[in-house]
Amino acid sequence: MNFNGRFTQVIDELVQRVMPSLVIVRGHRFGAGAGMVWDSNGLILTNNHVVGRHNPIVILQNDREYESRLLARDPDVDLALLSIDATDLTPLPPAPISPRVGEMVFAFGHPWGQRNTVTRGIVSALIHAHNRRGEKLPVVRSDVPLAPGNSGGPLVNAKGQVVGINAMIVGGDQSVSIAASVATEFVKKAVSDWVKEKAQPTPSDVM
């Protein structure tokens, strides 16, 4: 097989590996966003702003719909952790180290309601954004085209490891789109803290 053929093949393999972990997170009032399987026993990670005011519906790749429970949310870092009653899900591995500027990244999501899309780019910059609490939030900026509906979906590297959760689009204009994703290093810590705190979620934890 020539180079172009091998290239097409590895991209296909990457998509096949990541796609089973991509979910739709549908709020009750607003449009749908994306999310990803974080844990095989039903932990789903998404953006806080995708969740809205009620427990959203999570739709897996096999089209099965689940009522979710909101385990934790943090509007200041725009992350939310949901739980669904499902097992044997396919989680995505988080990248063990920070990405490098220039490396290739792929965003998975449902922009403008178009289901299961992949967009390509590179890591443009590794920056720190300050949230309302004055904390420094590590952010992966990329030149990947993103649109509403990509929110909450994973940004993965060439190995299919998660380098960030797609969070915001600064300047929706295609020509200067700046995609920002909350870096995995932060996401990992936030989720493990939440899981420790909420090991036994009770109805009172649910908004």
Add this chain to the structure above:
Amino acid sequence: MSQNVLVELSDALADAAEKAGKATVLVNARRRMPASGIVYTSDLILTADHVVEREEGIKVILSDGEEVSARVAGRDAGSDIAVLKLDRPVDQAMVAEATKSPARLGQIALALGRPSPDGVEASLGTVSAIGGAIRTGRGGMLERYLRTDSISYPGFSGGPLVAADGTVLGLNTSGLANGAAITVPAELAWRIADTLLKHGRIRRGYLGIRSQTVEIPEVSQKALKREQATGLLVVGVENGSPAAKGGLIVGDILVGVTGEPVLHHDELFTRLSGDVVGKSTPVDILRGGQPQTLNVLIGEK
């Protein structure tokens, strides 16, 4: 997967960004946001002329985070290139490597910049057009330029366009084509920088005529002893200009400079730059359908 070409490409791009990123500096020489620059030699920085709003008190932040003062060593608004002299030399490893093979249409390229001290920034694209010559709208002419579909983030002007091997393909600027980003090819940018360092500026010739492109009749082409479809009809000569002193009059058709044919305005512009300035230069004309050569002392704009 040992033979994953995608991972290899991704690593190569990150390597290229890292290598060329060492040579990409922040240039703080204007009131608004900082711009970028390329380490050209150990004590010289190449940047875009339009981002340099002051001659002194310029601050350059290197890839290692060190800040170095700089001043303007030469600048040319026409090609939007400026050369800055650093107060102290930098590590040789920071000096950019210009590409040895010119850019090819369709090749992948990274646009790099350092608009903030936080680190180098990058965007990926392909070389989508190779063009030239164009008038730059700043009184200059660019022999050749590149266009890419990479995103030019704010503050990227003056930074490098980088090939997948980390060599520099050119200098990016949004100052030449009505705000759209174009790239001055490395070979040209390096040459302009050399000239700027020797002379402090790019010399552009001045003739002092107004002209329009006209077709040359076949009979005159025969008299000229070459096939040349068009020339420049002189419709005005400024009083006391080099053209007037050299004997050019309204009605002459200018067909060549230094023996090289001139078919339209852009070619005259190119022929009048550089070496001919300040020198007595043969200008070929048709007068009454007959070829003549006048010696004109080319002035400077």
